[in-house]
Amino acid sequence: MLSKKCKYAIHALVYLAEKYHEGPVHIQEIAEKKHIPKKFLEAILLELRNAKVLGSKKGKKGGYYLYQKPAEVNLMQIIRLMDGAIALLPCVSLNYYEPCEECRNEKTCGIRDAFSKVRDETLRLLGGSTLDKILKREKLLEGN
Amino acid sequence: MLSKKCKYAIHALVYLAEKYHEGPVHIQEIAEKKHIPKKFLEAILLELRNAKVLGSKKGKKGGYYLYQKPAEVNLMQIIRLMDGAIALLPCVSLNYYEPCEECRNEKTCGIRDAFSKVRDETLRLLGGSTLDKILKREKLLEGN
DNA sequence: TTTAAAGTCTATAGATATAATAGATTAATG
DNA sequence: CATTAATCTATTATATCTATAGACTTTAAA
Numbered sequence: 001m002l003s004k005k006c007k008y009a010i011h012a013l014v015y016l017a018e019k020y021h022e023g024p025v026h027i028q029e030i031a032e033k034k035h036i037p038k039k040f041l042e043a044i045l046l047e048l049r050n051a052k053v054l055g056s057k058k059g060k061k062g063g064y065y066l067y068q069k070p071a072e073v074n075l076m077q078i079i080r081l082m083d084g085a086i087a088l089l090p091c092v093s094l095n096y097y098e099p100c101e102e103c104r105n106e107k108t109c110g111i112r113d114a115f116s117k118v119r120d121e122t123l124r125l126l127g128g129s130t131l132d133k134i135l136k137r138e139k140l141l142e143g144n
Numbered sequence: 145m146l147s148k149k150c151k152y153a154i155h156a157l158v159y160l161a162e163k164y165h166e167g168p169v170h171i172q173e174i175a176e177k178k179h180i181p182k183k184f185l186e187a188i189l190l191e192l193r194n195a196k197v198l199g200s201k202k203g204k205k206g207g208y209y210l211y212q213k214p215a216e217v218n219l220m221q222i223i224r225l226m227d228g229a230i231a232l233l234p235c236v237s238l239n240y241y242e243p244c245e246e247c248r249n250e251k252t253c254g255i256r257d258a259f260s261k262v263r264d265e266t267l268r269l270l271g272g273s274t275l276d277k278i279l280k281r282e283k284l285l286e287g288n
Numbered sequence: 289t290t291t292a293a294a295g296t297c298t299a300t301a302g303a304t305a306t307a308a309t310a311g312a313t314t315a316a317t318g
Numbered sequence: 319c320a321t322t323a324a325t326c327t328a329t330t331a332t333a334t335c336t337a338t339a340g341a342c343t344t345t346a347a348a
Contacts, residue, residue: 001228001233003336005335007244007246010255011246011247026293034246035246037337038338039337043337046297058296058345059294059344060293061294061346063295087145088145090145100151102151102178102180103155108282109285110279110281113281114269114272121262122265126258126262128258133254134258137257138252142252148307149306170323181307184307184309186324200324200325202322203314203323204317204318205316205323207323
């Protein structure tokens with residue numbers, strides 16, 4: 001399960017993708033529209049900014065904006081930033097690999113195979129899910 | 145990420161699948177062979193027993209054994225029992241559904257689609273991964 | 289140049305979940 | 319009936335997640 005932090009991040013980013021051409025958006029506005037605790041959102045947006053996903057501007061007329069194009073930001077990136085590994089086991093994780101304590105020799109472990117496949121499929125699907133696709137889908141669904 | 149509890153459960157079950165025709169196996173033995181804290185394993189096996197995945201026998205010559213055949217127990221079941229939902233979002237979970245607080249109307253939420261697909265693929269792969277397949281794979285890998 | 293608005297940063301509190309342990313009880317075997 | 323091993327209840331420890339508080343910094347507009 002994704003953490004709340006991660007869900008908040010996704011929703012905030014979708015909102016900012018919607019406002020992509022409208023300059024910086026206040027934390028306050030995002031928090032209200034997406035029902036996210038403001039102070040918590042603050043920390044999340046800051047993290048996304050440090051990861052160069054968002055840009056920010058201080059002072060009056062300040063706020064946050066997408067630093068990358070909506071077509072260049074996908075769910076895989078966001079989840080990795082917020083929650084870490086996407087794989088279900090550390091021993092099959094690409095970005096957060098750690099050896100398993102239980103299975104002595106990884107080479108003969110019969111469990112890893114299924115989890116590698118799950119990881120591959122998950123990365124494929126989440127990697128292909130960009131902010132602009134999510135936004136297009138919302139527009140489509142709202143149209144009905 | 146799976147919890148330790150869940151990983152312990154999988155390893156213990158694979159071990160019991162290996163000993164499928166050898167009668168009850170002591171907790172102590174499983175704990176030692178798989179390097180799992182005995183008391184923690186106790187709780188795990190008990191839960192699997194209550195879920196009718198394992199059977200048990202008390203007293204001398206007692207222990208735990210697979211109640212179902214190794215081909216009938218798969219990773220999907222085990223994970224659901226130990227960790228709950230397999231889906232990454234509660235609003236796309238089949239067994240542990242809960243509405244999302246952030247998105248007001250689920251019908252027009254553009255985020256859910258990718259996560260439904262991830263869920264489907266994950267269930268397919270984990271559901272097909274049975275204890276006997278895992279065991280066969282281990283024998284195969286050890287053979288090389 | 290002052291002031292208000294808005295992001296930045298550090299610290300921490302509270303809640304929840306995870307992981308592990310202890311001890312008393314019950315059941316089966318020989 | 320004594321021994322062995324599972325069962326059950328309770329508790330502790332640790333870690334992570336979620337959220338909040340408050341002081342500081344930057345910017346833009348009055």
